[in-house]
Amino acid sequence: MGRPSRKHEILQAALACFTEHGVDATTIEMIRDRSGASIGSLYHHFGNKERIIGALYLAGVGEYAGMLDEGFRTADSAEACVKLLVTSYIDWVAANPDWARFVLHSRGRVEAGELGDQLREANRLHYGRILQALAGYREQGLLRPLPEDCFASIVIGPSQDFARNWLAGRTQSDLRECRELFAQVAWESVRAG
Known part of the structure; x- marks a missing residue:
């Protein structure tokens, strides 16, 4: 390397x-x-410092997005794709706790700063790739019909909230030990039937 x-x-x-x-x-x-x-x-x-903040933020979310893109290449079911959203997030946070803390606390600052448009565009593209990866499964009726803007919150919201508390030292359970639990809960929340 x-x-x-x-x-x-x-x-x-x-x-x-x-x-x-x-x-x-x-x-x-x-x-x-x-x-x-x-x-x-x-x-x-x-x-300047604000551009460093923005670049660091974008690099962090880009690394998570890269993990997802790589995982989507091998995920072969709706369940695998939904669980991948959670497990990739947890894996990234657990491997990068300082960076994850920074990302969780800096979004508003980056959105309001010089790189706000770049962040919004990166998020739009990232979410578009997620929707594209799930489109065929939606068409097959394997996922609950949900408003697109609610989907990510339903899937990633619980693990993101727990990760925030874990990063702050407010949990008894280790984030990594809860990985499969959060992935299963996410799947059960959005699967059809």
Whole structure:
């Protein structure tokens, strides 16, 4: 595996600073020091702290979307696709707790910032791929007829709420141990009949 790009190194340094000091208290200088990047390199890749925040957010949701896209290539049933939405989310959160915390707490800031349109477009494309992966199963009547804008909340909402509490240290159960339970509940919530 090759050396991480300078851009990736800066994003990872930013995440470490945001985790340690908070997003608002972190300065460009802190990120520069942590990453070892020159100020010119940092501004070349991002321009300012808000763009770093947006890029880090988009990279996180992009990684989850990539996991889903890969999984959809091998999922061979409506049940497998629905469960994949949950298990991929839980797997990503469990593997990236600091990044997941950042994503869960930064959405509004990114939506309101310079990269808001980019985030909305990424979300539109991501949700479109999910709907496309499930379209044939919907047509076959294997999924409950639900408004499209409710589907994701029904499927991912419970695991996302639990993950938020797990990340905050407010659960007794480990998120990974609940993975199959949340996947089964999601399937039972949207399957036909």
